[in-house]
Amino acid sequence: MRSLLSINVVGCHAEGEVGDVIVGGVLPPAGGTMMERMISMERDHDHIRRMLICEPRGSVARHVNLIVPAVNPDCVAGAIIMEPTEYVPMSGSNTICIATVLLETGMVPMREPVARFKLDMPGGVIEVTAHCDNGKCRSVTFRNAPAFAAVLGGALEVEGHGTIPLDIAYGGMFFGIVDAKALGFDVKPDEARDLALLGEKIRRAAREQFDVVHPDFPNVRGVSIVQFAMPFEGSGKVTRNTCIVSPGRSDRSPTGTGTSARMAVLQARGLMKKGDVLIHSSIIGSEFRGEILDVRERNGRTEIIPQITGRAWITGTHTYQLDPDDPWQAGYVLSDTWGVTPSLKQ
Numbered sequence: 001m002r003s004l005l006s007i008n009v010v011g012c013h014a015e016g017e018v019g020d021v022i023v024g025g026v027l028p029p030a031g032g033t034m035m036e037r038m039i040s041m042e043r044d045h046d047h048i049r050r051m052l053i054c055e056p057r058g059s060v061a062r063h064v065n066l067i068v069p070a071v072n073p074d075c076v077a078g079a080i081i082m083e084p085t086e087y088v089p090m091s092g093s094n095t096i097c098i099a100t101v102l103l104e105t106g107m108v109p110m111r112e113p114v115a116r117f118k119l120d121m122p123g124g125v126i127e128v129t130a131h132c133d134n135g136k137c138r139s140v141t142f143r144n145a146p147a148f149a150a151v152l153g154g155a156l157e158v159e160g161h162g163t164i165p166l167d168i169a170y171g172g173m174f175f176g177i178v179d180a181k182a183l184g185f186d187v188k189p190d191e192a193r194d195l196a197l198l199g200e201k202i203r204r205a206a207r208e209q210f211d212v213v214h215p216d217f218p219n220v221r222g223v224s225i226v227q228f229a230m231p232f233e234g235s236g237k238v239t240r241n242t243c244i245v246s247p248g249r250s251d252r253s254p255t256g257t258g259t260s261a262r263m264a265v266l267q268a269r270g271l272m273k274k275g276d277v278l279i280h281s282s283i284i285g286s287e288f289r290g291e292i293l294d295v296r297e298r299n300g301r302t303e304i305i306p307q308i309t310g311r312a313w314i315t316g317t318h319t320y321q322l323d324p325d326d327p328w329q330a331g332y333v334l335s336d337t338w339g340v341t342p343s344l345k346q
Contacts, residue, residue: 005321007048010317015286017063017255019094021065021098026066029068049082053331055333055334055337057320065082068080072118074125086224090121140309144172147169171258175224183228187240189284199226203226228242232271235278236277253282254282263304264306274294275292277289287310
């Protein structure tokens with residue numbers, strides 16, 4: 001058949017959240033840093049994201065990660081994370097998928113029982129420790145970029161719900177964190193639709209009312225994801241949460257960057273300290289283990305260094321092609337499946 005493009009993708013999910021990995025057919029975008037490459041990808045090559053995430057080839061439940069050569073010489077590879085409505089500096093579930101695919105496809109040598117390497121991400125260099133056995137990556141632990149609380153107990157006005165207390169923290173993107181119990185939720189599968197509707201409503205209101213900006217990356221601003229958090233049960237105990245990914249669906253994983261952001265808030269409130277552990281459970285019952293490796297002061301703010309552990313599984317391989325006669329080469333979105341906000345942008 002004729003094809004304008006031929007893109008090779010390894011399917012993967014981390015604790016239920018799809019994070020497929022592009023391993024061939026797409027050249028790296030221009031840029032002297034990984035953040036510049038991410039910006040270049042969004043500006044000049046967004047048709048790749050649209051093709052693979054939009055229908056008829058993709059879906060709202062998918063993230064896609066592009067493997068590129070690293071800029072930092074200490075890293076084995078770089079990666080650009082593409083989500084349904086944005087490009088993000090960092091994602092935990094996607095990092096776990098990327099590491100698993102690199103190891104299980106042989107792109108990075110698998111050393112048993114432990115393989116260690118670094119990934120060059122737009123949000124910073126990520127240190128990976130993969131536990132491997134019999135040719136399989138059993139789990140991935142990564143040291144995340146610094147996380148910090150930006151707003152504690154902000155008063156958010158949400159139409160139809162009055163004033164909702166809101167915490168905002170950065171864990172790889174900005175999360176707006178709300179008390180699920182206080183809003184009448186237990187974070188169970190049968191609440192998924194209602195959580196998605198309210199989560200998107202809260203996200204849009206938070207982006208209008210709180211203009212948070214990352215101090216090192218001025219292009220990273222505004223709340224990207226809303227986290228409905230159940231009450232913290234203490235270090236080492238399981239705590240449920242769900243993160244509503246724009247344009248309006250629950251992340252199937254416990255969300256690694258969301259776990260990092262939650263730990264930053266809990267540390268700021270005096271509920272967690274260095275060495276403490278947060279086991280986050282998702283809406284489908286999958287788990288990530290978060291730990292605060294360090295707490296430090298930097299440029300007038302308190303940061304934590306989070307560590308996240310989770311698992312991923314390869315689901316298959318696929319070659320996507322683009323027929324020149326296809327009338328929907330750029331894909332399309334419809335509100336019946338895409339989510340609350342039928343848009344490809346935040």
